[in-house]
Amino acid sequence: MGRPTDTGSHRVVGRSTDTGSHRVVGRSTGTGSHRVVGSATGTGSHRVVGDAYDTGSFRVAGRSTDTGSHRAIGKAAGRRKIAKWPIACVVLAALLVLGWLGWGWADGVLNSRAEAEATNCAEGDAAIRVVVTPSAEKPVAAAANRWNQARTVVHSHCINIRVEAMPSERVLNALTGRSNLDAIGGLPAAWLPEASWWVGELTTAKPELVGSRPESVASARSADYPYLGLAGKGVDDVQQRAAQAFRDYLKQPAQQADFVSAGLKAT
Numbered sequence: 532m533g534r535p536t537d538t539g540s541h542r543v544v545g546r547s548t549d550t551g552s553h554r555v556v557g558r559s560t561g562t563g564s565h566r567v568v569g570s571a572t573g574t575g576s577h578r579v580v581g582d583a584y585d586t587g588s589f590r591v592a593g594r595s596t597d598t599g600s601h602r603a604i605g606k607a608a609g610r611r612k613i614a615k616w617p618i619a620c621v622v623l624a625a626l627l628v629l630g631w632l633g634w635g636w637a638d639g640v641l642n643s644r645a646e647a648e649a650t651n652c653a654e655g656d657a658a659i660r661v662v663v664t665p666s667a668e669k670p671v672a673a674a675a676n677r678w679n680q681a682r683t684v685v686h687s688h689c690i691n692i693r694v695e696a697m698p699s700e701r702v703l704n705a706l707t708g709r710s711n712l713d714a715i716g717g718l719p720a721a722w723l724p725e726a727s728w729w730v731g732e733l734t735t736a737k738p739e740l741v742g743s744r745p746e747s748v749a750s751a752r753s754a755d756y757p758y759l760g761l762a763g764k765g766v767d768d769v770q771q772r773a774a775q776a777f778r779d780y781l782k783q784p785a786q787q788a789d790f791v792s793a794g795l796k797a798t
Contacts, residue, residue: 652682652689659720659770660693661777667723667749667756668696670789674781683776690773699724706761707736718765721774725754739763742771747798748781749790756795 663671675692682689697715702722704710712718718740724730730745742762749756758781760774780786787797 652684652687654687656691657688657769657773658691658693659773660695660716661721661723661774662695662697662702662715662719663723664699664725665696666725667793667795668694670749670786670793670795671723671781673789674786677785678777678780685773685776686769688769688773692777695719699729703729703732706733706740718761718763720761720766720770721777722759722761723748723756725756727755727757730757730759742766743775746778748778749795749798751795
């Protein structure tokens with residue numbers, strides 16, 4: 532159809548293409564009850580029109596597409612987007628869980644390695660001397676033998692304990708300088724006299740030699756068998772720690788039974 536003018540209730544203007552029950556018309560303006568204006572294509576029972584302005588009862592404006600019984604005006608409506616923040620929260624939570632698990636695994640590995648190194652005496656062997664009064668030699672020596680067989684570890688060292696029996700007066704004289712220290716084989720790591728009186732004498736004369744507080748490991752009539760850790764030249768930190776650990780070992784039930792067997796009382 533050419534470019535006509537319409538004076539009726541239906542107007543068709545400009546170039547048009549007929550693809551169905553209604554015609555699609557070129558660019559125009561209409562004032563009738565049904566107007567289809569501008570360049571357009573029809574894809575269904577209702578057709579979508581190109582650039583136009585309509586004031587009738589049915590208006591189709593702007594460039595749009597028809598997808599069925601409903602029309603989308605302007606640019607085609609896009610698909611609804613999924614919110615990103617829930618995904619981000621899930622990812623963050625997963626990372627936190629994985630980080631916590633990784634930290635726990637690494638911590639367990641380090642602890643296991645430390646325990647293995649300690650069990651294998653990572654720092655090597657060390658020896659200490661414990662000088663005891665003769666009446667306590669047997670139970671203390673039995674305890675030391677069990678300790679050594681177990682290769683007991685103190686501060687990453689396997690500690691070997693050597694027990695030597697000596698009269699308390701002899702030991703006190705050597706420690707206080709009344710006699711030569713070589714008389715008792717040098718400074719021991721620990722001393723176990725039969726009574727606290729000997730410890731008191733040493734504390735008064737040579738307080739710098741007292742490495743730890745004395746503790747009773749057995750008892751008898753007028754005797755409390757105080758175990759004293761010593762300090763000074765020749766007794767390093769590892770030996771002091773080992774001496775204190777052996778004191779605690781002597782107070783355990785198995786070793787206390789040895790004191791009872793020797794005619795002493797348990798603590």
